[in-house]
Amino acid sequence: MDGCVDDGISDYAEYEPEDDFHNSPDFQRFIRSMSKTIETSSIGLSFDFENLTYVTKKGRGKKILQGVTGTMPRGSCWGVMGGSGAGKSTFVNVLMGKLQATAGIMKINGWEKDMSKYKKLIGYVPQDDVVFSELTVRENILHSARVRLPSSWRDKAIQDHVDSLIACLQLTHVQHSRVGDARKPVISGGQRKRVNIGMELAAAPMAIFLDEPTSGLDSTSAASIMRLLRAISRLGVTTIAIIHQPREQIFYGFDQLLLLSQGQSVYSGPTENVHSYFEGLGFAFPKRANPADTLIDIITGDGAQYTVGAGKKETDVETLIDAWRAGGQYSVRNKHLSVTSLNDGSSKRSRRSSNQSLNSTVEQEQSLQRTMKARGASWPAQVFYCFKRAMTQQVRNSTSFFFEIGVGALAGVIIGLSAFASNGHLFQGIYKQPFTPLSSAVDYSSTPQLGLLGGLAIGLAASAPGFWVFGEEKQMYFRETASGHSRSAYYVGKLLSTLLRIALSSFHFTVFLGILATPLIEFQWMYVANLLYFWCVYGLASVVSMLVKRENGPLIAVLGSLIIGVLGGVAPPLRTVKSWNMEWLWRASPGVWLTEAYFTENLTPLDYLYELELAEQATGFTLRQYGLDMGMLFLIGFVYRVIAYLGLIYINRDKQR
Ligand SMILES: Nc1ncnc2c1ncn2[C@@H]1O[C@H](COP(=O)(O)OP(=O)(O)OP(=O)(O)O)[C@@H](O)[C@H]1O
Numbered sequence: 001m002d003g004c005v006d007d008g009i010s011d012y013a014e015y016e017p018e019d020d021f022h023n024s025p026d027f028q029r030f031i032r033s034m035s036k037t038i039e040t041s042s043i044g045l046s047f048d049f050e051n052l053t054y055v056t057k058k059g060r061g062k063k064i065l066q067g068v069t070g071t072m073p074r075g076s077c078w079g080v081m082g083g084s085g086a087g088k089s090t091f092v093n094v095l096m097g098k099l100q101a102t103a104g105i106m107k108i109n110g111w112e113k114d115m116s117k118y119k120k121l122i123g124y125v126p127q128d129d130v131v132f133s134e135l136t137v138r139e140n141i142l143h144s145a146r147v148r149l150p151s152s153w154r155d156k157a158i159q160d161h162v163d164s165l166i167a168c169l170q171l172t173h174v175q176h177s178r179v180g181d182a183r184k185p186v187i188s189g190g191q192r193k194r195v196n197i198g199m200e201l202a203a204a205p206m207a208i209f210l211d212e213p214t215s216g217l218d219s220t221s222a223a224s225i226m227r228l229l230r231a232i233s234r235l236g237v238t239t240i241a242i243i244h245q246p247r248e249q250i251f252y253g254f255d256q257l258l259l260l261s262q263g264q265s266v267y268s269g270p271t272e273n274v275h276s277y278f279e280g281l282g283f284a285f286p287k288r289a290n291p292a293d294t295l296i297d298i299i300t301g302d303g304a305q306y307t308v309g310a311g312k313k314e315t316d317v318e319t320l321i322d323a324w325r326a327g328g329q330y331s332v333r334n335k336h337l338s339v340t341s342l343n344d345g346s347s348k349r350s351r352r353s354s355n356q357s358l359n360s361t362v363e364q365e366q367s368l369q370r371t372m373k374a375r376g377a378s379w380p381a382q383v384f385y386c387f388k389r390a391m392t393q394q395v396r397n398s399t400s401f402f403f404e405i406g407v408g409a410l411a412g413v414i415i416g417l418s419a420f421a422s423n424g425h426l427f428q429g430i431y432k433q434p435f436t437p438l439s440s441a442v443d444y445s446s447t448p449q450l451g452l453l454g455g456l457a458i459g460l461a462a463s464a465p466g467f468w469v470f471g472e473e474k475q476m477y478f479r480e481t482a483s484g485h486s487r488s489a490y491y492v493g494k495l496l497s498t499l500l501r502i503a504l505s506s507f508h509f510t511v512f513l514g515i516l517a518t519p520l521i522e523f524q525w526m527y528v529a530n531l532l533y534f535w536c537v538y539g540l541a542s543v544v545s546m547l548v549k550r551e552n553g554p555l556i557a558v559l560g561s562l563i564i565g566v567l568g569g570v571a572p573p574l575r576t577v578k579s580w581n582m583e584w585l586w587r588a589s590p591g592v593w594l595t596e597a598y599f600t601e602n603l604t605p606l607d608y609l610y611e612l613e614l615a616e617q618a619t620g621f622t623l624r625q626y627g628l629d630m631g632m633l634f635l636i637g638f639v640y641r642v643i644a645y646l647g648l649i650y651i652n653r654d655k656q657r
Contacts, residue, residue, distance in 0.1 A: 408504075
């Protein structure tokens with residue numbers, strides 16, 4: 001199978017039979033698939049960090065991490081623990097390259113490199129379940145696998161991989177259920193958490209970072225997640241999880257522990273040694289208590305209760321930090337390992353429980369770079385997957401889809417009714433010679449007013465749905481781009497998915513407006529004009545969705561659409577605007593082009609009868625440039641989308657790292 005090399009089985013063989021989980025055929029299938037996927041002949045990812053310091057940039061600069069030193073070899077399974085505010089998230093963010101360390105050295109496989117360059121090889125499971133609620137369990141995981149696995153993989157291989165992962169996560173029975181969300185849950189919270197983890201595992205990362213992967217899970221689910229993480233680390237995937245007061249079973253599931261307190265390390269090393277280390281400092285672990293709880297008490301400076309009879313006085317955090325530094329366990333000890341030693345099972349096992357990392361050779365680094373390049377679907381494929389996913393979301397959200405179409409139709413009915421009484425008579429001009437003396441009062445305003453009202457109605461109908469295209473799922477966008485998903489593919493896929501809604505909404509609007517107002521403009525030209533105006537309103541709403549908060553978005557999008565509608569050249573008339581030398585501002589708005597198109601197409605059929613030039617002079621509109629009007633509407637809608645795209649990629653850039 002393309003991209004699925006069969007040379008990683010040695011790692012599978014290395015999997016330790018200590019876990020009863022290992023006997024499950026589903027689990028074995030997944031491990032086999034995973035070991036093929038991560039191409040275990042390569043070096044994997046190990047991290048060394050020396051004196052890692054992070055100071056906030058804003059204000060006076062708060063020191064959040066200070067002099068954190070350690071080493072996390074390939075395939076090690078780490079738990080990062082500490083009290084609230086100890087700096088765990090900051091540490092993991094610095095390690096992943098999401099935050100830039102203020103000082104210190106960060107090495108990947110022994111080389112000083114920017115971790116954000118390796119994002120295709122790492123997985124990050126956020127604490128909150130960032131998943132698509134409208135999609136099923138399987139669709140969420142499958143999308144991630146399709147976009148992030150090597151492009152050479154065939155769909156059958158990807159489906160098999162996902163099948164085994166879903167089975168392994170014990171989600172097979174709910175795989176076709178929608179994920180739902182906290183407001184409207186469909187699957188349980190624990191199952192949603194497993195989907196969250198599955199989305200990262202589907203991409204077969206070489207290192208995985210998890211923020212509280214077991215929080216909110218019952219003990220059985222938590223234990224099964226822990227077993228899975230351990231098994232994955234046995235394949236060479238470096239596993240680093242932030243944990244908060246884990247149960248004993250979970251606690252001992254981690255080979256290694258990094259304990260942080262006030263942004264500094266107070267212990268970093270094998271879990272099996274943590275007892276003796278703290279006992280050496282004069283603390284006694286009560287037999288019946290959960291050791292993780294005891295540790296948290298100690299490292300948050302609340303360890304006095306564990307010193308009874310030990311004669312220890314100092315239990316404050318500074319003493320713990322100093323003791324860790326003074327212990328000499330502070331330096332990074334790397335050594336070069338050859339490929340042969342990499343493939344030696346015993347050395348891997350000892351590496352997991354030791355604090356010894358490895359430096360890759362130039363050839364190994366090159367191989368890693370090649371692996372990285374091969375990962376991820378091609379750009380057109382990513383566009384397709386995003387488009388398909390967005391269409392599925394729309395089908396599942398059919399109520400809002402039909403509601404939008406209904407609102408479009410209703411807007412057409414209301415505007416149509418307002419012009420119904422005129423019976424299609426929306427213009428009265430000066431008759432051509434020789435009938436000029438027969439002319440009565442002119443009506444140059446009814447047609448532009450129809451355009452104006454149409455524009456306002458479209459604005460009201462389309463702004464909120466346009467806003468929600470991007471306004472609803474920023475967290476998912478951040479998550480996906482941080483894992484190497486193409487931003488432009490995401491954007492284009494999403495944009496394409498809106499075209500059908502725009503086409504249908506404008507069609508319904510035009511039909512009812514046309515039937516009731518009976519303007520002279522032919523149906524197809526009115527439809528094209530309305531369609532392109534919908535296009536502009538959706539574009540403007542996308543810009544708004546990049547700039548304002550979710551809760552304010554729809555209102556501001558509606559306000560924006562009112563402004564562009566009012567700049568339609570009706571009141572004040574475009575002629576007056578020209579006298580102020582402000583026509584450029586009106587011309588920058590789609591409203592004026594829409595109104596002008598309505599004006600042109602309603603008047604030109606009457607060219608044989610009226611002096612249209614007089615109407616042109618009186619209003620300031622230019623007749624007989626329908627093509628230009630439509631071109632400008634398209635262009636303005638396009639420019640709005642370019643601005644929205646720039647907003648998408650440049651605003652909150654740090655969250656996309
Ligand atoms: N950008 C920032 N500006 C100011 N303070 C910050 C910033 N980021 C984090 N902090 C502070 O730094 C400290 C460490 O934060 P961090 O989120 O890393 O801790 P944590 O150990 O993950 O905490 P928790 O377990 O509560 O999530 C906290 O006191 C937090 O308020």
